Amino acid sequence: MLMGLPIPILQHRNFLTGKHSLISRPPTYKSLIPIMISPFTQTLGLALFSLILFNAQSLSKKTLILNDILLDKNPDFCAITETWLKHTDTALINQLPIQTYDIFSIPRKKKRGGGILLAAKKELKITQCPINSPSKIETGLFKSDSLQILLIYAPPGLLESDASPILELTTTYLNLEHPAIILGDFNLHVDDPILSTNCESFLTAMSAIGFKQIINKPTHRAGHTLDLIFVNSNISQSTTPKCQPVPWSDHTVISSAFSLEQISKKPVPQPEFIYRKSCTSEELHNHLGPELPLIDTSSPNSALHSWSKITETAANNLCPLATKKLDHNTSKRQPWFKEELQKLKHSLRQKESKWQKTPTQTSLSAYKLALHQYKRDQQSVIMIKEFEKSLEGTEAKHPKAKIKTQAARVLTSTPKASDYRASQEED
Known part of the structure; x- marks a missing residue:
C-alpha cells in the first residue's frame, strides 16, 4: 500500500524458462499504438511470414507451454517433432488455440515416441496432402496456394547411413518451381568439421535441386546442429534464425521470419491444332497428271521416293498447312433440355x-x-x-x-x- 492506494501486481509466465516473474507496476498502455499484424503481410510484392521449429520430446505434459509459444510469439507456422502423441490424444489437441490455428498431428503408427505436428494460422488455408513415408521416417506434407511445407523426423543415425529417401520425397512430392520449405529434426550432424560421405552428398544434392540449409548454430544441448531448415530460391530470409535454449527439451526453439516471392501466374497457352485445307479431286488430278511420267521407276525405292516427293509437293501447293486456335472465351449456350x-x-x-x-x-x-x-x-x-x-x-x-x-x-x-x-x- 502506498498512501492508501493499492498497487496492482502483474504475474507473467515466461514460456522459455517456465517460471513466473512478478511485475511491481502495471505497464502504461497509453503510449502504445495498436498495429494489426496479419499473416503473409504484403510488402512490395512479398509475403512475410514467421515460423517456429523445435523438438518437444513429448507434448503430453507441455500443451500449456505450446499454448504460451503460440500466444506470445504468434507465429504463422509452428512445426514440432517428437510429440509422442497418440491418435487418441484428442483432448490434448483441444487444449491448443484451435480457434486461431489449424492443428495437424501425425502420430507414430506403431511404437512409442516419435510423431510430428504442424500448427498453421487458419487464414493461410493450409491442407495436409497424402504422402508415402519411407520406412522409419515420419513425414508430413502440407500445401497452400503459395507455399509447400515438408516436415520430417528421422531417428538418430538413420540418415547418416542413407539420406536418399529425403531426396526422393523432395523430387516426388514438391513442385521445385514454387516456394517450398523442408524442415524438422534430421539427426544429421552437419556441424562436424569433417562431414560423413552420406551427409556431404546429401547437402550437395539438396543444393543442386535449389535448396539451401539456413541453420548454422547448435540446436542441441550437446552442441550439435540436428534441426535443419531448407528453403528454395523462391523464399528469402527476413531475419536471422534464432536458437533459444529451453529447460524442458534438449533441443532449442528455432524462430525465423521469411519473405515469399509472389509468383505471377503464367498465362495458359491457347490450344491450337494444325490441319490441311481441302481440295477437289479434279484439282488433285490436274496437278498430279503432268508429274506422273517423271516418277523414277528404276527401282522400287526410287519409285516410292519420287511418288512421296510429288504428292508432298502437290499437298503443299493445293492443301497448305494451316493452324487454328481454340477460343475458350466463347459464351456457352443456355441449356435447352428443360x-x-x-x-x-x-x-x-x-x-x-x-x-x-x-x-x-x-x-x-x-x-x-x-x-x-x-x-x-x-x-x-x-x-x-x-x-x-x-x-x-x-x-x-x-x-x-x-x-x-x-x-x-x-x-x-x-x-x-x-x-x-x-x-x-x-x-
Whole structure:
C-alpha cells in the first residue's frame, strides 16, 4: 500500500524458462499504438511470414507451454517433432488455440515416441496432402496456394547411413518451381568439421535441386546442429534464425521470419491444332497428271521416293498447312433440355419399353407418335433459343422484336406432359 492506494501486481509466465516473474507496476498502455499484424503481410510484392521449429520430446505434459509459444510469439507456422502423441490424444489437441490455428498431428503408427505436428494460422488455408513415408521416417506434407511445407523426423543415425529417401520425397512430392520449405529434426550432424560421405552428398544434392540449409548454430544441448531448415530460391530470409535454449527439451526453439516471392501466374497457352485445307479431286488430278511420267521407276525405292516427293509437293501447293486456335472465351449456350422435355422423354422411354415387351401394332403406333412429338418439341425449343439469341440486345431499341419473341414462345411453346394424357390412357 502506498498512501492508501493499492498497487496492482502483474504475474507473467515466461514460456522459455517456465517460471513466473512478478511485475511491481502495471505497464502504461497509453503510449502504445495498436498495429494489426496479419499473416503473409504484403510488402512490395512479398509475403512475410514467421515460423517456429523445435523438438518437444513429448507434448503430453507441455500443451500449456505450446499454448504460451503460440500466444506470445504468434507465429504463422509452428512445426514440432517428437510429440509422442497418440491418435487418441484428442483432448490434448483441444487444449491448443484451435480457434486461431489449424492443428495437424501425425502420430507414430506403431511404437512409442516419435510423431510430428504442424500448427498453421487458419487464414493461410493450409491442407495436409497424402504422402508415402519411407520406412522409419515420419513425414508430413502440407500445401497452400503459395507455399509447400515438408516436415520430417528421422531417428538418430538413420540418415547418416542413407539420406536418399529425403531426396526422393523432395523430387516426388514438391513442385521445385514454387516456394517450398523442408524442415524438422534430421539427426544429421552437419556441424562436424569433417562431414560423413552420406551427409556431404546429401547437402550437395539438396543444393543442386535449389535448396539451401539456413541453420548454422547448435540446436542441441550437446552442441550439435540436428534441426535443419531448407528453403528454395523462391523464399528469402527476413531475419536471422534464432536458437533459444529451453529447460524442458534438449533441443532449442528455432524462430525465423521469411519473405515469399509472389509468383505471377503464367498465362495458359491457347490450344491450337494444325490441319490441311481441302481440295477437289479434279484439282488433285490436274496437278498430279503432268508429274506422273517423271516418277523414277528404276527401282522400287526410287519409285516410292519420287511418288512421296510429288504428292508432298502437290499437298503443299493445293492443301497448305494451316493452324487454328481454340477460343475458350466463347459464351456457352443456355441449356435447352428443360423439365418439360425431360418428362416427355421419360414418357417416350416408357412407350418404347412397353412396345419391346409386347410388340403389338397398338403399342408400336403409340411409340411412333410419342417419338414424333418429342422430336418436334425438341426442335421447337432449340429454335426458340436460337431466335432469342439472335434478338439479344435489340429488344430495348426495337419493341416490336420483344413482341415477336413473345409470339414465338406462344406459337412454338413446348407442350407439357399433361397434353399427352389421352395417348397414355389409350395404352
